[in-house]
Amino acid sequence: MLILGGSASQPLAEKVAKELGQEPGHLEVKRFPDGEKYLRIYNEVKDQDVVAIQSLYRTPDENIFELLLLNDTLRDLGARSITAVAPYLAYARQDSRFFPGEAVSSASVARLLEYAGTTSFLTIDCHLHRLGDVAKVFKIPARNLTAMHELGKYAREHFKPRNPIVIGPDEEAEQWASVVAKELDTEHVAFRKVRVRKEGMTSSKVEVDAGDIEVKGRDVVFADDIVSTGGTIAEAAKACKKGGANRIFVVCTHPVLAEGALKRIKAAGVLKVIGTDTYPGPISKVTVAPVIAAALKS
Ligand code: R5P
Numbered sequence: 001m002l003i004l005g006g007s008a009s010q011p012l013a014e015k016v017a018k019e020l021g022q023e024p025g026h027l028e029v030k031r032f033p034d035g036e037k038y039l040r041i042y043n044e045v046k047d048q049d050v051v052a053i054q055s056l057y058r059t060p061d062e063n064i065f066e067l068l069l070l071n072d073t074l075r076d077l078g079a080r081s082i083t084a085v086a087p088y089l090a091y092a093r094q095d096s097r098f099f100p101g102e103a104v105s106s107a108s109v110a111r112l113l114e115y116a117g118t119t120s121f122l123t124i125d126c127h128l129h130r131l132g133d134v135a136k137v138f139k140i141p142a143r144n145l146t147a148m149h150e151l152g153k154y155a156r157e158h159f160k161p162r163n164p165i166v167i168g169p170d171e172e173a174e175q176w177a178s179v180v181a182k183e184l185d186t187e188h189v190a191f192r193k194v195r196v197r198k199e200g201m202t203s204s205k206v207e208v209d210a211g212d213i214e215v216k217g218r219d220v221v222f223a224d225d226i227v228s229t230g231g232t233i234a235e236a237a238k239a240c241k242k243g244g245a246n247r248i249f250v251v252c253t254h255p256v257l258a259e260g261a262l263k264r265i266k267a268a269g270v271l272k273v274i275g276t277d278t279y280p281g282p283i284s285k286v287t288v289a290p291v292i293a294a295a296l297k298s
Contacts, residue, residue, distance in 0.1 A: 001296065002043055006054030006070060008063045012087065012277055012289060013053040019293030025050075029066065039069055046078035051296060053085040057256070057279040060090030064109060068116040075117030082119050083296070087278035087288055088254050089123040095137070096130050099199050110137045122295055124278055124288055125225040125253035129172050145295050147276045147288050148176045148223060151251040152183025154274060154286050159249045161219035167191060169208060169236035173224045180223040180251060188223075189213050191236055208235040216244035227252045227273065230261030234268035241269040253288075254279045 003022065005013025007029040017024040026042035052074065054067040067084060074082045091105035106128065113121060121142040126134050134144040155161065164186050168177035170193030181188035192209040220240050227233055227250065237248050248270045255275030262283075265273055274285040 002045060002048050002050045004041065004043075004050060004052050004070065006052065006063065006066050008057065008059075008066070009053045009055045009087070011280075012055065012287070012292075015287055015289035016051075016053060016085075016292045016296070019289050020296065027070070037066060037069065039066070039073060041070075041073060041077065045074055047080050049081045049083070050074050050079045051083045051085060053087070053292070055087045055278050055280075056090035057088045057254070064090065064112070068112055071113065071116040071118050079117075082117055083122065084113055084118040084120075085122045085292055087124045087276075087292070089126050089134070092123075092127045092134075093129075095128050106131075106137055110139075110142075114138065114140055122292065124276075124291060125176065127225050143295065145288075145291050146176070146179060147253045147278070147286065147291055148179035148251075149183060150286050150288065150291065151223065151253070151274070151276065152180040155180060155221050155249060155251050156184055158274075158285075159219075159221065159247075159272060161221055161249065162246070163217070164219045164221050165189065165213075165215060166221045166223055167213070167215075167236065167240070169193060169222055169224055169232045176223040176225060176253075180221060184221065191239070193232060193235075206231040206235050208232065208239055210236070210239035210243065214243070215240050217246055220245045220248045222248070222250045222270075224250070224252045226254045226256055227261060227265070227275065228256040229258045230264040233270065233273070234264045237265065237268040237270050245269075247271050249273070251275070255281055255283050257281060257283070 003017040004025040028040045030038045094105040166181040166188040168174040168190035174190035177188040194207045250273035276286045277284045
């Protein structure tokens with residue numbers, strides 16, 4: 001198996017290759033003077049099983065295009081199989097046509113990857129709330145892995161929470177809270193969230209209902225897939241503070257952290273927030289390399 005890292009995920013590809021006891025392949029990515037991308041694969045790929053790792057964070061359109069170019073080149077050069085690994089799958093949240101005429105971007109991205117020769121697909125804690133399973137978006141075999149075990153272990157070792165309760169800030173996050181709770185050997189619950197998005201707007205307002213969940217005197221660990229504007233976690237944290245929670249921590253897979261998110265979260269009473277290297281940044285303390293390597297081995 002040959003592991004190739006796109007320009008957005010070279011450090012992650014190196015870690016995955018190391019987990020598998022091998023060196024990563026050599027992919028060169030440069031720019032022509034007019035801004036177009038130049039790509040060259042230095043390894044022999046004919047009849048090889050190739051894994052192309054490229055997370056679709058921060059500059060999603062650029063990263064997607066490079067992955068399409070890479071996979072199409074691999075097919076052209078005769079690779080036997082091409083597994084695309086997009087640890088952060090951009091555009092997944094637009095998985096329905098909420099208003100007439102909107103693009104269903106998740107389906108379009110899947111089709112583009114298939115047209116480009118991808119033969120199987122892996123992602124991590126993918127946000128497909130309405131469809132649920134990434135396998136429903138792709139025609140090729142597609143799997144959604146989870147980083148929540150690694151995040152739970154990190155919380156156990158570094159936060160050392162006392163009398164913890166793990167909370168999913170909304171109903172969908174219950175699946176992630178349950179995994180983290182197992183790692184912390186405690187219970188989990190989920191809040192209810194209402195997101196109000198008006199036609200013509202791309203952002204939305206969030207309201208969180210904590211119900212009668214008892215957090216008084218306990219350390220709270222929130223588990224979610226994405227922290228973007230931080231609005232969800234901030235509202236959930238405020239509810240916990242009101243309920244007398246002790247320390248509040250957050251673990252998330254994809255720390256998107258749109259402008260002001262960290263400040264918003266801290267102002268709401270959160271002590272620490274960490275994420276993974278699916279979306280590299282200042283709080284990406286946990287690597288998903290072992291998760292990807294284990295899936296590639298299976
Ligand atoms: C959505 O429901 C997700 O699980 C996250 O809770 C959400 O994407 C976080 O977004 P934000 O940080 O902007 O509230």
